[in-house]
Amino acid sequence: MSNKKLHDLTTQVRRDILRMVHKVNSGHPGGSLGCAEFLVVLYTNIMNRKEGFDMNGIDEDLFFLSNGHISPVFYSVLARSGYFPIEELNTFRLLDSRLQGHPTTHEGLPGVRIASGSLGQGLSVALGAAETKKLNNDTSLIYTLHGDGELQEGQNWEAIMYASAKNIDNLIATIDLNGKQIDGATDDVLPMGSIKGKFEAFDWTVIEVENGNDIETILEAMETAKAATGKGKPVCVLLKTMMGNGVDFMMHTHAWHGKAPNDAQLETALNQNPETLGDY
Amino acid sequence: MKTYTYTEKKDTRSGFGAGLAELGKTNPNVVALCADLIGSLKMNQFIDENPERFFQIGIAEANMMGIAAGLTIGGKIPFTGTFANFSTGRVYDQIRQSIAYSNKNVKICASHAGLTLGEDGATHQILEDIGLMKMLPGMVVINTCDYNQTKAATIAIADYDGPVYLRFGRPAVPVFMPEDQVFEIGKAVHLQEGSDVTIVATGHLVWEALEAAKVLHEKGISAEVINIHTIKPLDDKAILDSVAKTGCIVTAEEHNFLGGLGESVSRVLALNNPTPQEFVATNDTFGESGTPAQLMSKYGLNSAAIIEKALKVIGRK
Numbered sequence: 250m251s252n253k254k255l256h257d258l259t260t261q262v263r264r265d266i267l268r269m270v271h272k273v274n275s276g277h278p279g280g281s282l283g284c285a286e287f288l289v290v291l292y293t294n295i296m297n298r299k300e301g302f303d304m305n306g307i308d309e310d311l312f313f314l315s316n317g318h319i320s321p322v323f324y325s326v327l328a329r330s331g332y333f334p335i336e337e338l339n340t341f342r343l344l345d346s347r348l349q350g351h352p353t354t355h356e357g358l359p360g361v362r363i364a365s366g367s368l369g370q371g372l373s374v375a376l377g378a379a380e381t382k383k384l385n386n387d388t389s390l391i392y393t394l395h396g397d398g399e400l401q402e403g404q405n406w407e408a409i410m411y412a413s414a415k416n417i418d419n420l421i422a423t424i425d426l427n428g429k430q431i432d433g434a435t436d437d438v439l440p441m442g443s444i445k446g447k448f449e450a451f452d453w454t455v456i457e458v459e460n461g462n463d464i465e466t467i468l469e470a471m472e473t474a475k476a477a478t479g480k481g482k483p484v485c486v487l488l489k490t491m492m493g494n495g496v497d498f499m500m501h502t503h504a505w506h507g508k509a510p511n512d513a514q515l516e517t518a519l520n521q522n523p524e525t526l527g528d529y
Numbered sequence: 530m531k532t533y534t535y536t537e538k539k540d541t542r543s544g545f546g547a548g549l550a551e552l553g554k555t556n557p558n559v560v561a562l563c564a565d566l567i568g569s570l571k572m573n574q575f576i577d578e579n580p581e582r583f584f585q586i587g588i589a590e591a592n593m594m595g596i597a598a599g600l601t602i603g604g605k606i607p608f609t610g611t612f613a614n615f616s617t618g619r620v621y622d623q624i625r626q627s628i629a630y631s632n633k634n635v636k637i638c639a640s641h642a643g644l645t646l647g648e649d650g651a652t653h654q655i656l657e658d659i660g661l662m663k664m665l666p667g668m669v670v671i672n673t674c675d676y677n678q679t680k681a682a683t684i685a686i687a688d689y690d691g692p693v694y695l696r697f698g699r700p701a702v703p704v705f706m707p708e709d710q711v712f713e714i715g716k717a718v719h720l721q722e723g724s725d726v727t728i729v730a731t732g733h734l735v736w737e738a739l740e741a742a743k744v745l746h747e748k749g750i751s752a753e754v755i756n757i758h759t760i761k762p763l764d765d766k767a768i769l770d771s772v773a774k775t776g777c778i779v780t781a782e783e784h785n786f787l788g789g790l791g792e793s794v795s796r797v798l799a800l801n802n803p804t805p806q807e808f809v810a811t812n813d814t815f816g817e818s819g820t821p822a823q824l825m826s827k828y829g830l831n832s833a834a835i836i837e838k839a840l841k842v843i844g845r846k
Contacts, residue, residue, distance in 0.1 A: 305603050313599075354631050362602055364631045367622050373592045374627055377599020377607070380584065384560070385603055404623070407592035414587075 265325035281322035302359035315371020332360035369402025398430030461488035541697035546571025548683025613642035643783035654816035660788020674735035681712035717767035723753030741835035
């Protein structure tokens with residue numbers, strides 16, 4: 250997909266996120282907006298995906314979302330990648346919907362392979378899927394996304410230790426470094442020091458991305474990450490992003506982590522992101 | 530009255546090891562994981578024969594449960610092995626979200642359950658695991674009674690598509706179930722026909738129930754003994770058919786009465802046929818150090834306790 254189309258798709262995904270959370274007055278727009286460029290690039294230009302969906306995902310790349318609260322961006326990108334009808338975004342967080350508050354396999358939503366929401370579990374699951382790919386002689390890759398605050402969960406470090414010890418080199422884990430969590434800046438809530446230093450100490454290959462909201466930069470970084478697989482080490486992409494990216498009043502603050510815009514705020518936000526591919 | 534004898538005592542965990550080794554030969558999708566307790570779980574043979582299908586996770590049970598969930602994506606059937614305490618309470622949220630809610634085909638195999646772990650004491654003697662696991666929607670809960678049944682159950686659960694909790698133990702106990710038994714998930718096994726009292730037992734208490742029935746028989750009391758190896762889904766019909774004959778019931782398990790087999794049986798009876806029931810179970814307590822026999826005696830989990838409760842419940846009819 251051309252860069253122009255990627256930009257258009259990202260803008261449309263932002264509109265989807267904003268309209269989804271506004272409709273039900275709940276959900277997590279901040280982190281969703283911050284990861285819109287990344288997920289768009291991943292699903293359109295980076296991952297090798299097959300038509301349709303089956304849980305086993307043999308001979309195709311798989312993605313696991315560990316920070317499940319950014320479900321709005323995940324659902325929008327899945328729908329616009331053809332996994333389920335775009336109109337279904339209208340049912341986000343409603344009773345009897347497949348689009349639960351946090352992603353789940355429970356209602357059979359195509360594109361989702363594990364439930365996430367309770368934090369810190371996604372990397373372990375991805376390791377299992379990576380091990381199965383190796384057993385099956387399947388050379389496709391496993392991609393994951395995690396919040397930076399999420400790294401405070403101890404299970405991550407069990408998984409990070411295992412990944413390098415067992416040479417899981419068919420995995421690219423991306424950390425959304427937006428520096429924010431519910432209670433404030435990660436540096437205020439629980440400073441984690443150098444995340445790069447920590448991953449390197451655990452013997453991972455680390456790729457730093459300074460502007461994680463720039464499509465061209467993400468494309469280049471993910472190609473570099475791909476090239477780093479198959480060399481005996483797990484690969485980590487530290488993606489610096491702006492929470493709330495694309496909506497001026499949602500940027501530079503953690504306030505929109507889990508808060509929906511009101512009618513006037515939605516209008517302002519949508520005006521900053523004019524319709525490109527058509528609203529659902 | 531049927532006579533049950535045994536020629537040897539073996540630990541149920543060795544039945545798990547033997548079943549897993551068998552699966553290693555017959556089912557190429559079966560993989561095994563362990564959190565630094567290979568010897569205790571008797572997984573050596575599977576590992577020796579299928580090294581590429583074994584994952585040593587280290588002392589990291591949360592990671593083990595997540596990896597097991599992920600291994601199913603692509604068609605593997607993972608069997609996790611560690612102590613019952615570390616298989617359940619320690620990793621409850623990982624099981625809840627990544628395995629049960631995600632409906633992953635993981636077999637959680639738990640050794641050293643209950644008091645019979647012995648001298649290590651209460652930190653390792655979980656008496657709450659059946660309750661924890663049976664509350665999870667979609668989770669099958671099995672507690673086997675001897676070597677042969679554990680081996681048969683291990684093999685059988687590989688053919689069931691969905692999460693299973695398989696509970697067994699540490700000590701050598703009588704081997705009395707047939708080697709060639711057909712293990713059917715959710716199907717109770719009638720061991721003695723009787724008319725005065727029903728004894729429903731699971732795990733290590735099944736042999737104790739047979740011993741109790743023998744003594745009761747000498748006292749002129751006819752006890753029906755049912756081995757409930759599957760606590761969820763429970764064989765409601767077997768329980769209801771039996772109490773329709775006997776009019777009273779004793780449940781026996783190596784577990785807290787809160788959340789255990791007895792409570793599940795109570796619900797079936799309350800909904801269908803309210804019947805006097807007595808519980809052989811621990812009484813909302815932690816365990817302690819001691820030999821398995823000392824502990825089972827002190828906490829009232831042996832044939833003597835079953836006899837006492839049987840006489841009591843007959844008196845309540």
